[in-house]
Amino acid sequence: MPSMSQQMDSRMLRDAFGAFPTGVVAVAAQVDGRLVGLAASSFTSVSLEPPLVSFSVAKGSTTWPELRRAEHLGVTVLAEDHGALCRQLAGPAQERFTGVAFEITDSGAVMLTEGIAQYDCTVREELEAGDHVIVLLKLHAVVVHSRGQPLIFHRSEFGRLA
Numbered sequence: 390m391p392s393m394s395q396q397m398d399s400r401m402l403r404d405a406f407g408a409f410p411t412g413v414v415a416v417a418a419q420v421d422g423r424l425v426g427l428a429a430s431s432f433t434s435v436s437l438e439p440p441l442v443s444f445s446v447a448k449g450s451t452t453w454p455e456l457r458r459a460e461h462l463g464v465t466v467l468a469e470d471h472g473a474l475c476r477q478l479a480g481p482a483q484e485r486f487t488g489v490a491f492e493i494t495d496s497g498a499v500m501l502t503e504g505i506a507q508y509d510c511t512v513r514e515e516l517e518a519g520d521h522v523i524v525l526l527k528l529h530a531v532v533v534h535s536r537g538q539p540l541i542f543h544r545s546e547f548g549r550l551a
């Protein structure tokens with residue numbers, strides 16, 4: 390076991406954090422008539438009563454200052470064949486929704502049609518946490534599809550459940 394007081398550079402931390410497998414969500418909304426969103430692997434459930442979920446966004450994100458202005462945010466759990474879509478949602482902002490099937494709620498939340506679950510959320514709190522902001526989201530509605538398996542993100546690669 391290496392010393393627990395070792396110096397940790399960002400490469401080492403990325404590798405260490407990447408050992409923990411996660412799913413990936415698309416966080417998206419329509420803001421001023423434009424589609425805004427990003428892919429996030431930091432999503433997690435937080436509370437049942439009240440229903441809360443969270444994700445962390447980099448402080449340097451140029452998308453979050455736009456997205457946080459939306460009345461409601463859509464969170465879509467990506468499906469196992471969504472590796473390329475995930476990269477697209479993390480790529481150039483103006484191309485993130487090109488060719489992507491989505492639905493927009495009356496309050497502006499954008500849900501990807503092909504996802505395996507969709508959550509309609511509002512921002513409840515933002516907590517500064519180092520170089521990220523932890524965004525606590527209140528859940529207003531959920532749709533869970535019985536079809537499909539989730540996309541898995543592990544050690545910087547996409548995988549699927551066996």
Ligand SMILES: Cc1cc2nc3c(=O)[nH]c(=O)nc-3n(C[C@H](O)[C@H](O)[C@H](O)COP(=O)(O)O)c2cc1C
Binds near residue numbers: 475476
């Ligand atoms: C698999 C994957 C997971 C990601 N997870 C996060 C995340 O949890 N938080 C985050 O801020 N960015 C995450 N990103 C990066 C964003 O999707 C996006 O690339 C970034 O926000 C782009 O910068 P912008 O906010 O300036 O548009 C992830 C990217 C990928 C490919």
